[in-house]
Structures are given as C-alpha cells and as structure tokens.
Amino acid sequence: MSEERTPDPPADSLDRLSAVGADALVRMRSFISDVALPRVEAFERERPDIAFALESDGRLDESVYALKLEMQQLSAAAGLYCPHLAPPDGLGLGLVDCMHVQEEVFRHGIRGQQWALAWTEGPSPIVRHWNAAARDQILPDFLAGRTAVCLALTEPEVGSDFPALGTTATADGAGWRLTGEKHLITGAPQAEFAQVFARVDDAPRGELTCFLISLDSAGVRRGPVQQTIMADGQTGSFSLRDVWVDETALVGEIGGGQALAFEWINWARTRRGGMAAGLGRHCVNAAVDYAHERKAYGRPIVELGSVGALLADMVIDLETLRALALELLGRLDARGTVLGDAVSAADRRDVSILKSYCDDTLYRIADSAIQVQGGRGLLTTTGLEKIFRVARNLKIPAGTAEVQRAIIARSLEASGSDHP
C-alpha cells in the first residue's frame, strides 16, 4: 500500500513534537490502523459507494451518520477525540502536535476515519467558556462524541461580515428571547445543540453574545438541508422565533461573543495545515501508485513526460504546504496567543496565510490527482473526486479566500517592520 511506501509524517519533523504530542501521534496511528480503518472497511463492504449516501430529505444517510457517531465515540474512549483541548477536556496539544495528529488521520482520505477527530460541530476551544451548568449537563456527552453542538454565526444576509448579524436577544424576565435566522451551519440537520450568536437589546455592530441552546427548544425550527458541493447532508439552516433561554444558556460574557467567534474561527483555520497535508499526501500517493500501474502506449504512464510533470508539481505543492504549515503553526505555538484573548496582528496574518495557502494548494493537488487517474479519478468509488469537492469547499467557510487576503494586507500595515 502507498501508505507504507511513503512514511508519514517524515521522520525529520517528529523532533518538533512534544512528548504528549508524540505519544498522541503513535496512539492515533494505532487507532486508525487497528480500529478505525477495519471498521470503515467493514462498512465499505456493505455500502461500496457512500459518496452520495443521503436520506430522501437530503440528510446524511442514517447508517453513515451512525458510523460517524461510532467513530467519534471509539476515538473518545481511546482519549483521542479532542487532543486540542486543555486537560481535563483533552490532551492539551499545541498546534504543531495537532497538525501531526490531523495529518495522520487525513492521510487515509475521507472514508469515515476522519471522524476520529472532533471537527466543526465537535468540541472546540470555546468550551472553556461554557458555564458550570453547561459543563455539567451538556459537555460530558459532547466530549464523548455522543452529541453535536453546531456553531451558528452565519445568516442569509450576513456571512463574512458576521459582526453585522441580525439575530436578536431581548431581555425577558430572568433570561432572553432569541429571534433570527441562521443558515449554512455545519451540523444543523443533526446537532442536538447550537451555539447561537446574537445581539442583545440593540447592541451595536460587533457586540455579539453567544447562547448555547437546545435545537429542540420551543420556537426553533430546522430548515431543510442545504446541500453543498460536498453533498454530505450536514449543512443546514434553522430559525428562532422568541426562543426563551435563561442565564445558564450564556456562553462567556454578554457582549463578549465576537472574541469567542474568532477563537472558533481561528481554531478552524489552524486545522487546515494537518488536514491539507494529510489529504494532499493521500492524493499524491494515489496518483503515484496509479502512474506506475497504468500503462499507455506500451509503458507506465509515469514515464510520459507530462504525467511526470503533474506528479512533480503535486509533490512540490505537498512539500511546500507541509513546510509552510509547520513553520506558521510553530510560530503560533511560540506566541501562544492565537486561541486566547490577545490575538495579535501577526497571529491573524499567519493564520490567514496558512488557511489560504493550504486551501489553494490542496485544491490544485486534488485536481491533479484526478487528472493523473483519468476517467477513473472521476469515479466516486476512488475517493479522489470527494477530496476535490471538499477542497473546493474549503475556500469559503471559516473566512473566504478574499477575506484571508484582506486580513493579510491589513496585518502588514499594522505590524510595520514585523512582516517579512
């Protein structure tokens, strides 16, 4: 198999890991090979093509969602589901440590084993802001992978400009009444809870407040699945009409929600390094293997100059994205502020460079992998076209490609001689 032929991560980068990170990487490697992949392979024997496995209402097929929950719970039981969270919720890994663990998970493609790691609607660093009631009643199942809690900023009228969001929270007795519309929310069709961002009592632009609510609350109506290019039935909308919540729903401080939103967004951006490096390696391995096996005009296609050039460009892309991600995540780890309360201009710039470069580069690599495999690369059963569709998607959520460029440009002005 290609994974054995191309060790990952390369041994020369392992000395960057902390002792806990190295241990987590070894344990994740065993978990993926001994637990996750056998489970995925058994599932694939029953459901050979799950690329578009959806219920009639567009939600992810029940059996695939059950696989997702099982993977989360098995990983949580092994202590690997939330390595990014501080103890006792997780392992307290830094960003470089996390990148290696993510890379290990994603180098097998997107077959179901990727659910071993908490992702967008899983426990994020902002659980540290949850109050005692939420930590007591909701967090245990969330950390164990049994429930999902989506994060809802985006509305039909506001996306990139989320500080201008229009959902309101109006004081009413010992709590608030929430009204508004959320859309394009990962996990909304299935999640039990949502972290909803709203403006309290006519708060000005940017003065947001986060509320943790049950999506079964009176006044919440889930909209239809919003099927994206990924066709995975996991993106959706919901509306809130006078949804009453008490103070136990509050996450952080009233008016402190924008910082929480950025903490979550920056966490999502930092994950792009490991995800893109892992998926990129999977694509490179698949393309190289095929180029050696497939013959045309009497010889393996790897010997055809233009195919060789495609492969070479893929490897250049993979090596540069991995090296850049390690460099930037190492800088962010050293500063230690990107997921805290004092995010600097340099942090914002480095995260945006990371996100843009990884998104753009993975997209090119996935495109080339399909090209090398010809028509076979477009078959859903090879898994490459799924990675290509996911890679195309990545350029929009957690800040579009254009927004990243705007952040980078602004940070250059703000940091003066600090920039390269």
Ligand SMILES: Cc1cc2nc3c(=O)[nH]c(=O)nc-3n(C[C@H](O)[C@H](O)[C@H](O)COP(=O)(O)OP(=O)(O)OC[C@H]3O[C@@H](n4cnc5c(N)ncnc54)[C@H](O)[C@@H]3O)c2cc1C
């Ligand atoms: C699959 C998927 C999952 C998502 N998951 C979530 C989720 O879990 N939670 C959540 O809250 N949201 C989620 N989103 C929403 C996502 O964050 C937004 O789609 C994104 O922020 C862009 O907002 P928009 O779609 O409204 O586009 P707009 O903001 O309207 O952008 C339209 C165009 O204008 C450009 N533009 C906007 N502002 C600027 C600027 N300042 N400088 C330069 N160009 C700019 C954009 O780059 C884009 O080209 C998800 C979206 C998708 C597709």
